[in-house]
Amino acid sequence: MALISNEEINAIRASANIVSIIGSYIPLTQRGKNYLCVCPFHDDHSPSMSVSEEKQIYKCFSCGATGNVFTFVSEYENIPFIEAVAKVAEKCGMKLSDSTYKSNVSQTFKEEHEIMELSQKFFQNNLRTNAGVEALNYLKKRGLTDEIVKEFGIGLSLDSNDALMTLLTKKSYDNKKLLDIGLINNVSGKMYDMFSRRITFPLWDKDGNIVGFSARIYRDEKNVSKYMNSRESKLFKKGETLYNYHNAKDYAKREKAIIVVEGFMDAIRISNIGIKNVVALQGTAMTEQQISLLKKLRVKVILCLDNDNAGLLATVNNGEELVKHDVETFVIRLSGQKDPDEYILANGNEAFVKNVETPMTFFEFKMNYLKQNKNLENVEDLSTYINDVLKSLSASNDEILRELTLNKLSKDYDLSLDMLKNKLNGLSPVESTRSVSEPIKEKTKKDGYTIGMEKILYFMMNGEQYIKEYQCKLGFFAEPIYREIANEIVYFYEENKAITVADFITYIVTKNEIKGKVMEIVNESVNDDVTMEAMDDYIKAVMKIITKNEIKRLKNLQKSELDIYKKMKIAEQIRELKKEDV
Numbered sequence: 231m232a233l234i235s236n237e238e239i240n241a242i243r244a245s246a247n248i249v250s251i252i253g254s255y256i257p258l259t260q261r262g263k264n265y266l267c268v269c270p271f272h273d274d275h276s277p278s279m280s281v282s283e284e285k286q287i288y289k290c291f292s293c294g295a296t297g298n299v300f301t302f303v304s305e306y307e308n309i310p311f312i313e314a315v316a317k318v319a320e321k322c323g324m325k326l327s328d329s330t331y332k333s334n335v336s337q338t339f340k341e342e343h344e345i346m347e348l349s350q351k352f353f354q355n356n357l358r359t360n361a362g363v364e365a366l367n368y369l370k371k372r373g374l375t376d377e378i379v380k381e382f383g384i385g386l387s388l389d390s391n392d393a394l395m396t397l398l399t400k401k402s403y404d405n406k407k408l409l410d411i412g413l414i415n416n417v418s419g420k421m422y423d424m425f426s427r428r429i430t431f432p433l434w435d436k437d438g439n440i441v442g443f444s445a446r447i448y449r450d451e452k453n454v455s456k457y458m459n460s461r462e463s464k465l466f467k468k469g470e471t472l473y474n475y476h477n478a479k480d481y482a483k484r485e486k487a488i489i490v491v492e493g494f495m496d497a498i499r500i501s502n503i504g505i506k507n508v509v510a511l512q513g514t515a516m517t518e519q520q521i522s523l524l525k526k527l528r529v530k531v532i533l534c535l536d537n538d539n540a541g542l543l544a545t546v547n548n549g550e551e552l553v554k555h556d557v558e559t560f561v562i563r564l565s566g567q568k569d570p571d572e573y574i575l576a577n578g579n580e581a582f583v584k585n586v587e588t589p590m591t592f593f594e595f596k597m598n599y600l601k602q603n604k605n606l607e608n609v610e611d612l613s614t615y616i617n618d619v620l621k622s623l624s625a626s627n628d629e630i631l632r633e634l635t636l637n638k639l640s641k642d643y644d645l646s647l648d649m650l651k652n653k654l655n656g657l658s659p660v661e662s663t664r665s666v667s668e669p670i671k672e673k674t675k676k677d678g679y680t681i682g683m684e685k686i687l688y689f690m691m692n693g694e695q696y697i698k699e700y701q702c703k704l705g706f707f708a709e710p711i712y713r714e715i716a717n718e719i720v721y722f723y724e725e726n727k728a729i730t731v732a733d734f735i736t737y738i739v740t741k742n743e744i745k746g747k748v749m750e751i752v753n754e755s756v757n758d759d760v761t762m763e764a765m766d767d768y769i770k771a772v773m774k775i776i777t778k779n780e781i782k783r784l785k786n787l788q789k790s791e792l793d794i795y796k797k798m799k800i801a802e803q804i805r806e807l808k809k810e811d812v
């Protein structure tokens with residue numbers, strides 16, 4: 231990866247105003263010299279995030295999120311730090327010195343990505359030639375607009391069996407590599423283009439790199455499967471991607487929701503009617519990685535899977551997994567047609583939009599699902615149903631949901647609320663008492679010594695004079711993590727001949743051992759008035775405690791010392807320390 235120097239990163243940070251950058255994502259209101267907004271990093275209902283223009287730092291009072299303009303963009307957009315630097319530079323109209331810098335292309339598979347890009351251009355171009363007329367007509371007939379064809383990079387693999395292979399070998403890419411990434415096929419020793427005679431749809435990884443293709447027939451062909459997909463390769467790992475994620479994530483953040491469908495055609499169809507916050511699983515079961523991608527968006531997830539038994543079961547299972555991961559989950563169940571693609575074709579855009587606007591909560595869906603095949607007039611069925619509902623409710627951490635559901639069950643079936651409550655409590659796992667929206671961070675009370683050290687470290691991040699004061703009056707912290715942070719501050723200052731909190735944060739983002747602590751310190755102190763007087767007060771307080779501890783240690787030593795001369799020497803030391811300590 232191209233390297234950007236620290237000086238350049240700091241210069242970008244200095245010319246970016248954190249208030250306008252965060253303001254470009256979330257509305258901010260000015261409160262005194264700071265700005266407030268709803269925190270995008272936890273389920274925030276009242277503005278908990280404060281942005282300091284003076285310090286160029288943000289902090290959340292509730293979940294503890296803290297950082298500078300780069301960490302914000304990196305976290306918000308769910309992109310690597312260095313990519314966030316590039317993005318901020320772009321937003322400020324600055325150009326990075328390294329013009330070849332393209333951060334989201336993994337260098338590990340540079341050549342593989344080049345081959346994919348080249349193949350993609352070739353396929354896309356084919357669709358615009360005479361050979362592509364029939365395929366393009368087919369797409370038009372299916373109601374896909376020109377913009378969508380472009381947006382989703384739809385192309386055509388020609389009728390010839392080796393058009394792509396010829397092109398790529400001419401560019402001296404070797405066949406082994408083409409086989410590896412699934413662009414060509416080996417049939418009894420003879421090589422062929424993998425996707426001949428098919429319309430091609432590129433598949434991307436989460437960052438938007440093409441990693442494979444899906445291809446479908448467009449003529450009436452017998453005895454061939456409708457779709458053909460790239461096989462899993464070192465480039466293409468189906469379970470690690472969500473189709474269209476790189477395009478949909480910004481829309482999802484804007485809409486505060488992401489729609490999840492099964493097939494990529496569903497995603498394309500839904501985008502075609504202007505709903506862009508949609509991704510496809512390319513299957514039915516959600517993997518851990520897919521859940522983690524969805525969770526990172528911090529928006530609600532709307533499951534809109536196929537209208538068949540597999541889709542129904544997948545909705546139950548995926549929904550449960552999402553809820554377990556504290557993702558706010560909703561469900562749309564379409565009726566009549568097989569999938570969203572066909573539903574929209576048959577019922578029109580508006581019918582689908584209406585569904586999107588009124589999704590049911592996952593729990594509502596689950597309650598209906600549990601009713602299936604049961605006659606609730608029948609006591610036995612009713613009892614099974616109530617037990618199923620309570621069991622599924624016990625998996626939820628949402629207190630409000632629990633309360634509402636119990637009330638509803640009690641009312642609907644004329645059951646005692648206390649009985650239901652007792653039963654639910656009996657089922658509940660012990661750890662599930664925390665409400666989902668509650669911030670995860672628990673603050674432990676800090677003693678004066680810890681507070682003192684942390685304040686001193688914070689002050690040191692604010693300028694040379696505080697570093698000098700520390701070096702001159704303290705020079706050392708006994709606790710390893712604080713010593714480490716102090717050393718890093720001093721080192722940073724000596725390297726850069728200047729220090730600000732915001733630049734120091736850039737420096738420590740890769741230092742995992744101290745990063746968390748530094749962010750915590752900044753979070754707790756960013757609104758402090760930084761003055762030398764306050765610094766000296768903290769130093770005095772810390773020194774007092776250090777002296778006290780030292781006296782305690784010496785007294786213990788004195789007790790166990792047998793040599794009378796040494797004992798006297800220790801007493802002398804204690805007297806000296808006590809003198810200092812006034």
Ligand SMILES: [Zn+2]
Pocket residue numbers: 269270271272274278290291292293294295
């Ligand atoms: Zn927060």
